[in-house]
Amino acid sequence: MPGEPEQPGGRADLAEVVRRAKAGEATPQDVFETFLHARVYCERPDEPGFLTVTASELPGTEGRAPQGSRILDLALVPDGTDATAAPGDATPAARLVPVFTSLEQFALFTGGGAWFSTTGADVLDLMPAGLDVWLDPAAEHAVRLASAATKSEPVLHVSYRPRGSAA
Template sequence: MSMNGGGVERPGGRMTLADLVRQESVARMSEAEKLAAAREMRLYFQRPEQPGFLVSETEAGPLVPLFTSVEGLALFAGACAWASTTVGDIIELLPDGVRALVDPFGEHPFLLNAEALREVEITEGRDLPDDGGSGR
C-alpha cells in the first residue's frame, strides 16, 4: 500500500480501476487518517534467535530492514525464520535511535523513523480537545 498517493505501474503504463480508486482515496485522507492507516500496515522481518529485531550497523546509523511482503524479505535474506507485525507495533517497539528501512531492494524504499512518528502522535494527541465529550 502506497501512502504517498502514487499509482502502481502496470505493463503498458496503465493503471487499473482499483489503483485509481485507491489513489483518489488516499489523496482525500487527512494526515491523521493516513497515519492511522499506515499504523495498520503489516511489515515482515527476519526473526532473530532472541525476541526483537536484527539491527544492522550502517554509516547512516543502526537500521532494521523491514518488508511489505514475505517475497521481498525472501529476496533480501533468502530462506529464513521470519515474523510480522504492524507499523504501529514497530513504532512502539523500535529502540530510540534505530530507524527502519522498508523494502530496501524494492522500487520505492523508504526510511521509517519511529521516533519521529511517535513525536507526531504525541503532538496530534495534544491537539485533540479534552472537553469531556461536550463537543465544544
Template sequence: MSLRDLIRDEMVASMSPSERLAAMHSARLYFQRPDEPGFLVSETEGGPVVPVFTSCEALGLFAGPCGWASTTVADLVDLLPEGVRALVDPLGPRTFVLDAEALKATDTQGERNGGA
C-alpha cells in the same frame, strides 16, 4: 506498474497526512527473525536500521529462506530500540526510512489535540 499499484498510489496521494498516518499504523510489516528475541539491526552511515518489508516475498528476495516475523507499524514503533529506524523495502523501488521517534511524536501530538 500494475493498475492496482496506480490506484493505490492515487488513493494515498489524495489522503490527508493524518489519514496516511492512520493507514500506515495498521499496515503489516515483515522482518527476519533473529535467534534471540529482538531485531537484526544493521549499522549504516545514517545510523542503525532494521530492514522491514511490506510482503513476505520482498523479505525472501532480500534475505533468502529465513525465519521471519511480522507486526503492524504501530507495534513496530513501540518495539524498535531507541535511536533505531526501520528501512522499509530496502530493495524495492519505493524504499523509505520509517523513523519511530518521529511517529511517536506525531502520535503524542495527535492525542494532545484530541486525535486518535
C-alpha cells in the same frame, strides 16, 4: 514456511502509499497512518530483539554493502546505542530495522529464512529508541521512516458547547 496471512487493507496498500508519497501524491502522514495499520514482516532473530543494519553500510554510500542478513546484527541495547561503534566515536552510527510489506520483499532482501509478522504500530512500540525503520530495502519504493517522525503521543481533544444550546 507457512502461507502469508491475509490482512485487512492489504499489504500492497502500504507499498502503494509510499510510491504515491514519493511521487508527491500522498503525504508523509498518509504513509505513517498506513504503516501503523499494515501487516509487516521482519527477520526473526534467535533472541528477542530486532535485526538492524548500520546506515553507513547502505548501498549508495561509501563502498558497496552486501544485501541481506550478512550485514545484520542483533540490536539488544535498550537505548539504541550502537554496541559495534568504535571507541571514541562521539555519535554512534544510525541503525535501521529492515521491515517488509510482504514475504516476497522479505525474500528479495534476506534470501529467505525465519520471519515474524505484526502491525507497523507494534513494530514502533517494540523497537528500542533511536532505531529507524527501513521499509522494503530491496524495492524501488524503499523508504526510511525516521524514529523522530514516527513517535506518536496521546492527544486529548476537548470540545464544548455554549450554555443554553440544545443537545
